[in-house]
Amino acid sequence: EADIYQTPRYLVIGTGKKITLECSQTMGHDKMYWYQQDPGMELHLIHYSYGVNSTEKGDLSSESTVSRIRTEHFPLTLESARPSHTSQYLCASSEGEGKGTDTQYFGPGTRLTVL
């Protein structure tokens, strides 16, 4: 059973606001990821981290930023939210061992709506 948590689950916010989406895992995983997914669509990797103080941008360009100060915590921040940021944001983690078999465990997601 995966232990990865995201808060808030739902967020409705006005344009221009700064927001932080929280993600925490209790499995001690080194690798963590942020994906963006529109309803019924594929997952797009926007950020990932190999460990503490390591962050990289993913395949999909995003105006968000991330930090990894502690192994268990990988928050995502939008400095100025816009309606184009409306989407579901999924956080995931994996042990980081080997290729392919490095199963990713996903959190429940944050559904963000920017008005």
Next chain:
Amino acid sequence: GQSLEQPSEVTAVEGAIVQINCTYQTSGFYGLSWYQQHDGGAPTFLSYNGLDGLEETGRFSSFLSRSDSYGYLLLQELQMKDSASYFCAAPNAGNMLTFGGGTRLMVKP
């Protein structure tokens, strides 16, 4: 880069068998994973094929043919709860996953 193609939607009846195909084009190939996602839920890992052939896990099996750049997920004895989206995914050299567009499976009574 990597791209994975899946049918967008498949419909089947309860108790039947359904196959969800995935074809891929990758610059380096390390294997194929499958994830299930129910509406409003998080993706969950189903299976992984690192080598050619069939991997079986209960009612679910996954197959890979590297020579054909093709894999599939086979679901047997379909149940209503199997209605979900199914994603194939392939890791790159850094073990980052690229996901296919997902196949929405609808199981009817």
